[in-house]
Amino acid sequence: MKRAFLIFSLFLFVSNLQSQDTSKNNPPTSREVDFITYPVLWHQTSAEYRALCYQAFNVARTYLETIIPARLSNEQYAIITDLDETIIDNSFLEAKNIKEGKVYDAEGWKKWVNSATATGIPGAVDFLRWAAVQNITIFYISNRTVSDVNATIENLKKLQLPYADREHMLFLADGATKEPRRKKVAENHKIVMLLGDNLNDFSNVFERRSIQDRKAETDKLHDEWGKRFIVLPNAIYGEWESAIYDYNRKLTPQQKEEKRKENLTGY
Ligand SMILES: [Mg+2]
Incomplete structure (x- = not known):
């Protein structure tokens, strides 16, 4: 979420450089706002998006069912x-911003987080509740x-998600990379x-x-997808x-805009 918002913030900043009064007198709708409308619509209206989410969580459960019998007692x-x-699902904030012709601001994000009204991604709550019953800890x-922890716990509790407590929320504190946080979990868990x-x-x-490197690394890990690694679709950001x-x-x-066009592959 944050990265997309930062991009929006940057756009707002640049727009302000170009025009002294973007926010009040100029029409706030920009190509950047228009650009994100389509993926948000896909996310919110397509049954295909829902089906992909259910598919992800069904695959996740099937995989766990294959490995649980081999779990060692320790x-x-x-x-x-x-x-x-x-x-x-935070797409409601994106949709609200688009409808209001707005771009991201940190205040809007904070307000959204504090509302604790994000809904569950289709299949997510049932899957995590099932996993918890299998004695699998969720992080x-x-x-x-970290300042969002309390509001997030409130949101997760409303959705009846398991492990919705401070101990199991490892939020951004020392840099965006998640690797040290994953290592911390690995100290005491498989x-x-x-x-x-x-x-x-x-x-x-x-x-x-780079785009090519991301694809190459994905190919190297091809056996993990749909097994240990479960990916959810996100075309918004x-x-x-x-x-x-x-x-x-x-x-x-x-x-x-130029970068986007440069990266399209025609024939
Ligand atoms: Mg995410």
């Missing part, structure tokens, strides 16, 4: 899962900030599954890598988007 199994667009490793909508949720081999822009947050909207 092994404590754990699942590491991301939150945003993996377990809970939520999210790049929401990590049997990771879930995410962003490949950085699975391994640091994807971090800040993610590292896939940052890779298009070479992780350069200083690009103008026009430069970003």
